[in-house]
Amino acid sequence: MSKHLTAAQLTELKTLLEARKATIEARLQEVQEGQSRSDHAREILLQDSDDLSHRASDREVDLVASDMGSVDLARINAALERMKNGTYGYCDECGCEIPYARLKLEPQTQHCVACKGRWEKRTAAVPDARM
Numbered sequence: 001m002s003k004h005l006t007a008a009q010l011t012e013l014k015t016l017l018e019a020r021k022a023t024i025e026a027r028l029q030e031v032q033e034g035q036s037r038s039d040h041a042r043e044i045l046l047q048d049s050d051d052l053s054h055r056a057s058d059r060e061v062d063l064v065a066s067d068m069g070s071v072d073l074a075r076i077n078a079a080l081e082r083m084k085n086g087t088y089g090y091c092d093e094c095g096c097e098i099p100y101a102r103l104k105l106e107p108q109t110q111h112c113v114a115c116k117g118r119w120e121k122r123t124a125a126v127p128d129a130r131m
Contacts, residue, residue: 004097005089013107014083020108021076024069031069075108082110091115 005013082088089098093115102113111119 005100005103009100009103010083010088013088013103014080016104016107017076017079017083021073021080024073024076028069028073072108075110078110079108093119 079088089100089103090096091098091112092110094112096112098109098112102109109116
């Protein structure tokens with residue numbers, strides 16, 4: 001188990017991960033069922049007009065968001081697995097402890113700031129690459 005994180009910190013981070021997981025899963029389910037951002041806006045604003053090109057654009061944005069959600073979901077599941085096997089909170093690159101403050105901001109992270117920075121410099125020309 002992570003020695004640099006207290007039991008309370010691990011519990012808090014696990015709660016954050018599980019909440020993010022539930023939110024992403026709910027949104028992916030909505031997209032899978034065909035609900036788009038425009039459907040939500042329409043429900044809220046009770047708009048009667050239907051702009052097909054706008055709906056198509058919204059659907060495309062939803063599909064891209066669902067792809068990103070799937071990647072985030074995989075990262076969250078991996079973080080939860082690392083919690084189970086005791087490797088959570090350590091950088092996958094250099095093995096150093098990832099500070100609690102960083103984990104609280106991005107609990108699914110698997111890299112320290114230094115390694116993430118080096119990765120971002122290497123992949124600066126590839127905007128869609130994720131670590």
